[in-house]
Amino acid sequence: xxxxxxxxxxxxxxxxxxxxxxxxxxxxxxxxxxxxxxxxxxxxxxxxxxxxxxxxxxxxxxxxxxxxxxxxxxxxxxxxxxxxxxxxxxxxxxxxxxxxxxxxxxxxxxxxxxxxxxxxxxxxxxxxxxxxxxxxxxxxxxxxxxxxxxxxxxxxxxxxxxxxxxxxxxxxxxxxxxxxxxxxxxxxxxxxxxxxxxxxxxxxxxxxxxxxxxxxxxxxxxxxxxxxxxxxxxxxxxxxxxxxxxxxxxxxxxxxx
Amino acid sequence: xxxxxxxxxxxxxxxxxxxxxxxxxxxxxxxxxxxxxxxxxxxxxxxxxxxxxxxxxxxxxxxxxxxxxxxxxxxxxxxxxxxxxxxxxxxxxxxxxxxxxxxxxxxxxxxxxxxxxxxxxxxxxxxxxxxxxxxxxxxxxxxxxxxxxxxxxxxxxxxxxxxxxxxxxxxxxxxxxxxxxxxxxxxxxxxxxxxxxxxxxxxxxxxxxxxxxxxxxxxxxxxxxxxxxxxxxxxxxxxxxxxxxxxxxxxxxxxxxxxxxxxx
Numbered sequence: 190x191x192x193x194x195x196x197x198x199x200x201x202x203x204x205x206x207x208x209x210x211x212x213x214x215x216x217x218x219x220x221x222x223x224x225x226x227x228x229x230x231x232x233x234x235x236x237x238x239x240x241x242x243x244x245x246x247x248x249x250x251x252x253x254x255x256x257x258x259x260x261x262x263x264x265x266x267x268x269x270x271x272x273x274x275x276x277x278x279x280x281x282x283x284x285x286x287x288x289x290x291x292x293x294x295x296x297x298x299x300x301x302x303x304x305x306x307x308x309x310x311x312x313x314x315x316x317x318x319x320x321x322x323x324x325x326x327x328x329x330x331x332x333x334x335x336x337x338x339x340x341x342x343x344x345x346x347x348x349x350x351x352x353x354x355x356x357x358x359x360x361x362x363x364x365x366x367x368x369x370x371x372x373x374x375x376x377x378x379x380x381x382x383x384x385x386x387x388x389x390x391x392x393x394x395x396x397x398x399x400x401x402x403x404x405x406x407x408x409x410x411x412x413x414x415x416x417x418x419x420x421x422x423x424x425x426x427x428x429x430x431x432x433x434x435x436x437x438x439x440x441x442x443x444x445x446x
Numbered sequence: 447x448x449x450x451x452x453x454x455x456x457x458x459x460x461x462x463x464x465x466x467x468x469x470x471x472x473x474x475x476x477x478x479x480x481x482x483x484x485x486x487x488x489x490x491x492x493x494x495x496x497x498x499x500x501x502x503x504x505x506x507x508x509x510x511x512x513x514x515x516x517x518x519x520x521x522x523x524x525x526x527x528x529x530x531x532x533x534x535x536x537x538x539x540x541x542x543x544x545x546x547x548x549x550x551x552x553x554x555x556x557x558x559x560x561x562x563x564x565x566x567x568x569x570x571x572x573x574x575x576x577x578x579x580x581x582x583x584x585x586x587x588x589x590x591x592x593x594x595x596x597x598x599x600x601x602x603x604x605x606x607x608x609x610x611x612x613x614x615x616x617x618x619x620x621x622x623x624x625x626x627x628x629x630x631x632x633x634x635x636x637x638x639x640x641x642x643x644x645x646x647x648x649x650x651x652x653x654x655x656x657x658x659x660x661x662x663x664x665x666x667x668x669x670x671x672x673x674x675x676x677x678x679x680x681x682x683x684x685x686x687x688x689x690x691x692x693x694x695x696x697x698x699x700x701x702x703x704x705x706x707x708x709x710x
Contacts, residue, residue: 370662370681 193221196228199379202386204232204241214252215245217297219272226278233283236445239393240385241282242378243305244289247371250314251298256323276329279304283394285385289378290314291371295353300329303338306397308365309381310356311374316364317353337404338364389427390445451478453503454485459496459650459709460643461489468504473512474561479535486542496709497650498546499642500569501553502562510560510583528589536561536593543568544665547658549649553642554620555635559583564593567602570661572628573642574620575635580628581617601668602628653691654709 195207206228208215215221225243232238245251262270279286279301288302291311299316302308310316318331326332327348336344339354339362346352356368369377385393395418402414422428426446434441453464463485465472472478489495502508516526543550543565552566554574560583566572582599584591591599591612599608603626610616624632633641649657659682667675686692691707698705 370678370685372685373681 191224191228193218194224194228196231198238200383202237202239203379203382204235204238205379206232206241206243208243208245208251211246211248213255214249214293215298216253216255217251217301218255218258219270219275222272222275226275229278229282229286238284239388239390239445240285240287240382242287242289242375242382243301244375244378245291245298247291247311247313249293249298250288250290251295251301252293253296253298253319259323259325273329276301276304280330283397284390285382285393285397287378287382287385289375290316290365291374296320296327296331297329300327300331300334303334303364304330306400307381308359309367309369309374309378310359310365311371312356312368313371314356314359314365314368314374315353316347316356316359317351318348319351321349321351335364338362389425389431389441389443391425391427392422395422449481449485451475452481452485454488456495457643458647459494460499460646461492461495461497462499462501463489465500465502465508468502468506470512471506471509471557472502472504472562473509473514475512475515476535479539483535483539483542486539486546489548490546493709496548496652496654497646498548498550499553499646500550500565501639501642502555504556506556506562507552507554507558507578508562508565509557510562513587528592532592536564540564540568540594544661547661548654549646549652549657549661551642551646551649553638554578554580554629555638557581560591561593561595564591564595564598567598567628568594571630571645573631573633573638573645574623574629575638576620576632577635578620578623579617580620580623581615582612583615585613585615599628602626651707653686653689653695653707655689655691656686659686 193208193210195209197205197207199205206225208221208225210216210218210221229241232241285307286305288305288308290302290308291314294302294314295317296319299318318327318335320326320328320331332344332348335347339347343362347354354362354364356365359365360368366381367377399411399415399418403411406414427443430443431441451465451467453462453466455462455464463482465478467473467475467478489498549571550569552569552572554566554572555578556575557579558566559581563580563582566580582591582595590596596612599611603611607626611618618626620629620632623629631641663675663679663682666678670678690710694707695705
């Protein structure tokens with residue numbers, strides 16, 4: 190049983206995880222992150238699940254780290270706490286992961302959203318990295334993923350000057366996929382999940398992997414990586430089914446093999 | 447509600463907010479701005495409020511920013527910053543009025559000048575007494591229109607008339623304002639509140655949620671493309687379609703009776 194998250198299966202093939210510390214605006218404490226990692230690991234191994242939506246509530250996706258956990262800590266404490274271990278479960282989650290964001294999406298919350306593959310935002314979402322106000326800086330990928338999403342100049346302003354981005358601005362600069370009325374943000378994310386859920390799971394996994402590699406490899410290496418994944422899919426039953434269904438003008442039935 | 451500079455009075459589903467510094471033609475002070483923001487916040491929260499009237503006490507609607515309070519600021523403390531003042535007070539107030547998902551009707555009882563005229567323009571519907579008048583007074587003291595006037599006015603009267611009103615600060619009568627398209631109605635002064643209340647009562651009995659969605663759509667459409675607006679219409683219609691009032695409206699239509707909307 191989870192205390193800080195709610196795990197649901199709203200419809201076939203789709204997993205839904207709700208961050209659930211509403212009184213703390215879903216501040217990401219160790220307990221929550223550990224539960225999130227566990228839930229993601231379970232979804233990763235569950236053949237029935239093709240895509241996962243991660244959300245908070247209308248007021249907050251997550252307002253940041255649980256600052257109380259920083260008090261009195263020195264670098265050695267932080268090192269020994271191994272506190273980013275749980276984030277690896279998000280970063281390496283093999284299936285498409287969609288963040289459905291409304292309200293505050295700050296600090297660790299924004300880093301969590303950016304670690305997902307896509308972001309659907311409500312009109313009232315606010316994105317920011319306010320760590321600088323505490324005499325620290327982003328520590329869960331903010332300085333790396335934000336400039337890759339919005340470019341250097343905007344990322345500098347967000348992280349150094351605590352510039353907050355509205356949903357529209359975040360959309361304009363490529364941080365989020367869709368902005369929709371607040372009442373509909375979760376539905377929109379589920380609609381996107383539904384589209385993805387109809388695709389072949391193995392191809393989803395390898396394509397996602399290849400896209401993420403584009404941030405870590407040279408173009409030549411990335412192209413080679415892509416080609417290997419491309420060839421690999423020719424070993425799958427789903428490739429045979431997909432090509433056959435296309436030629437026979439019928440809907441494919443994926444097996445995930 | 448215990449306010450110093452405004453009155454907050456509810457009668458059924460209709461809330462009347464009255465600017466209440468009649469000896470100063472209801473000129474806007476910091477306190478009034480603060481109280482207006484609080485009042486609109488209450489009006490948004492309170493489900494029993496389904497239509498809002500904004501009017502002024504005495505012979506004026508609102509003379510705009512109280513210039514005495516600008517002059518009083520201590521120059522040694524950095525003087526008065528118009529930019530900061532607008533950003534912290536008027537700007538959020540105007541946005542709050544536009545984002546309030548309930549109809550706001552201006553009942554313009556007298557002169558509406560400067561920011562007072564902006565307040566009128568930020569309402570959804572506007573009725574004025576035939577004795578009322580309007581002016582973009584800003585230029586008369588070397589300032590520019592603010593509180594949304596440059597945005598609203600062009601949309602209401604077109605760029606040609608808007609520019610002349612803003613550049614010259616000319617006073618126009620209620621009848622002229624009506625002819626320009628600023629007002630929905632001009633009525634004899636002694637009929638102003640009765641007419642406004644009747645309209646407010648009608649809107650208070652309407653499907654409130656749908657009215658809120660229409661406000662959002664209208665403001666969205668003003669700044670977006672047709673394709674984007676069509677998409678937003680689909681979203682808003684989706685939401686409207688889920689309201690209890692829509693279900694009631696549909697049911698009443700089929701049963702050939704008058705609907706009773708609850709604002710839900």
